[in-house]
Amino acid sequence: MVACIALWRSVQGEFAAPDSEPIFAASSEFESMQFEKLIGDYGYFTKPQVPSGSPLSQSNLTHGRQVYAINCLHCHGSDGQAHTPTAALLNPPPTNLLVGPVRDVETVLRHGIPSTAMSSFVALSDDDFADVRDYALYVIERGDAWAKLMGADE
Amino acid sequence: MNNSSTVLRYLSLAALFVTIALTCGIGGTITSAEVGMAYPTWPNINSGSLFSFFYDELAESFGAGSVVEHTHRQAASLTGLIILILAGYTWVKRSVVSSDLRKLATWSLIIVIAQGLLGASRVLENDYLIAILHALGAQLVVALLVVLCLKTSPSWDDKFAPISEKAATQLRRWTNLAMVLLFANLFSAASLRHKQGAFDGHLTLAITTSLVILFIIYLVSTGLKEHKPLHKHARGLAHLLGTQLALGVAAWAFLLGPLVKYLPDEDTRFLVQALIATSHLLCGVLVLAKMTAVWYEIRARIDIL
Numbered sequence: 001m002v003a004c005i006a007l008w009r010s011v012q013g014e015f016a017a018p019d020s021e022p023i024f025a026a027s028s029e030f031e032s033m034q035f036e037k038l039i040g041d042y043g044y045f046t047k048p049q050v051p052s053g054s055p056l057s058q059s060n061l062t063h064g065r066q067v068y069a070i071n072c073l074h075c076h077g078s079d080g081q082a083h084t085p086t087a088a089l090l091n092p093p094p095t096n097l098l099v100g101p102v103r104d105v106e107t108v109l110r111h112g113i114p115s116t117a118m119s120s121f122v123a124l125s126d127d128d129f130a131d132v133r134d135y136a137l138y139v140i141e142r143g144d145a146w147a148k149l150m151g152a153d154e
Numbered sequence: 155m156n157n158s159s160t161v162l163r164y165l166s167l168a169a170l171f172v173t174i175a176l177t178c179g180i181g182g183t184i185t186s187a188e189v190g191m192a193y194p195t196w197p198n199i200n201s202g203s204l205f206s207f208f209y210d211e212l213a214e215s216f217g218a219g220s221v222v223e224h225t226h227r228q229a230a231s232l233t234g235l236i237i238l239i240l241a242g243y244t245w246v247k248r249s250v251v252s253s254d255l256r257k258l259a260t261w262s263l264i265i266v267i268a269q270g271l272l273g274a275s276r277v278l279e280n281d282y283l284i285a286i287l288h289a290l291g292a293q294l295v296v297a298l299l300v301v302l303c304l305k306t307s308p309s310w311d312d313k314f315a316p317i318s319e320k321a322a323t324q325l326r327r328w329t330n331l332a333m334v335l336l337f338a339n340l341f342s343a344a345s346l347r348h349k350q351g352a353f354d355g356h357l358t359l360a361i362t363t364s365l366v367i368l369f370i371i372y373l374v375s376t377g378l379k380e381h382k383p384l385h386k387h388a389r390g391l392a393h394l395l396g397t398q399l400a401l402g403v404a405a406w407a408f409l410l411g412p413l414v415k416y417l418p419d420e421d422t423r424f425l426v427q428a429l430i431a432t433s434h435l436l437c438g439v440l441v442l443a444k445m446t447a448v449w450y451e452i453r454a455r456i457d458i459l
Contacts, residue, residue: 003335006358010342013352018410070349074188085424086188089219112280117191117219119280 017069021046022079034149042142045079048135056138060127064135067128071121072136080139090117097136098143105136158247162255163306165240169233169262170299174439176229178292182435184226185347186428189219190285196274199224204231230273233295234266240302255305262298269295282348289344293337293442300446315380316457325377325456328370329449335363336442343438347431353410360402367395367445374448384451391444398441401434 021044026032043049048061068076074086080097087094094117109129112120121129184190193216197204200215205228209221241263244256272288275281304310339359345351374381374388407413409427417423 003338003359003362006355006362007338007342009355010338010345010351010359011355013355015346015349015351016353016410017349018414085421086219089187089189089217089222090192091213091215091217091220093217112194115194117189117194119191119194121280123279123281123283 014066015070017066017073019046019065019069019073020078022077031150034146038142038146038149042138042145045139048138048142050138050141054141056134056141059134059138060131061135061138063127064131064133064138067124067132068135071124071132075117080136080143092116094118097139098146105133105140109133109136156250158243158250159306159308161243162240162251162259163303163308165236165243166299166302166306169236169240170296170303170443172229172236173233173292173296173299174436174443177226177233178296178439179432179436180222180226180229181289181292182432183428184222185285185289185435186431187219187222187424189222191277191280192216192219192223194277194280196277197227204228227273230270234263234270237262237266237295237299255302258298258302258305262295262302265291265295265298282350285348286341286344286350289347290337290341293340293439296439296443297446300443301450304447304450309383310455312383313457314382314455316459317378319458321377322452322456322458325370325373325452328366328373329445329452332363332366332370332445333449335359335366336445339363340438340442343435347435353406357406360399364395364399367391367441370448371395378456381451381456384448384455387444387447387451391441391448394437394441394444398434398437401430401437405430405434 024035026035041049041051046065048065050056050059050061074084075090075094076082076097077084077087082094082096108118109121109132112118121132124132193199199206199212199220200208202208202212209224212224213221237259241256241259244251244259248256269288269291272284272291276284276288339356342351342356342359346353346356371388371392374384378384408417408430414423417426
């Protein structure tokens, strides 16, 4: 009986992926202030929020982050910049979601990128697929917002 | 021991060694490093085939992860080739080879082919359930090869003092239970390794399985002192189980638990975690191999009073 319940948990239980917020080290006071603004609008990678009015504001980003931590983090990294040991073993390297050219996230997740380690994720459940897609869009949007905030420096 | 038995014994031992040390070892490393999708085609890659030894070109074109994946496929092909020769030999020499051995070798071949197809599907479909079944299939191949090694052993026909029917039934029941639990545990471990299951499920199954195996070791140690091979297997099983439990605790502490924060940077974390997780997997395969040996010895070699 115990073994049956344990086996069921092994199949149906949710994996609690180890996840930690990447450490941001500001190089100037200005950068530190801009980072505070970014956090105010977008929250942390591990506790995401989006400004009202964004097309993503209704998404379940917290669940999206969990799915991301299981399926994407080892290549794309906790901060989406793809600076991970696994990424270093791949060629072409995984896309840096903050500055990468990938914008059609839905198509990439659905079909993958041919001849690369980025494969299709259609095997995910509909909810997982939608939430991780929205989380990837959130990371991209957050990267754009950061670029704009830093552009204010010039 | 005649010539055919010697050939079969060496082929079985070679297949078992290649399966555990190379195919499972490298396969476990792939999952630990998460480079299973380092290149997404099968069976060919770039301009080469499964049998190309173009590691430098591969590393340059697809990164070091693809070399690990390619080596795993080559090791698996070597396993398949040895088992193909083994199965073919049992059919060519069917007049002198027992039908039991022929059936075992044929089943090993069928399962190893299915394993290859599952491995291909895992890459082409990127489905975690297939990955988990692929991991489980490897354990089945190991178990079959252990039985083949035992049955081709020169001392297989040695006789030992018979035991009472009650004791034999008790041992058979417990070892059957241990085998079922071990495979369930391996399923839960593969599920956890592919981040698809809850940790508590694997932990509970690991504790339950360990308790059952410990009880079997106790039964063998106290009730079957005359049966030297079984005694030897039980002692080996005890050592492996102890090592496996220690590695399990280390895996939990360094992968999910409180010691992760003491690993200074991401590269060190990656190396330590990959090393511990792969060692835990390999030790698990060895526990299965030893338990299969105990299970089969009790099933096939115990005489009843």
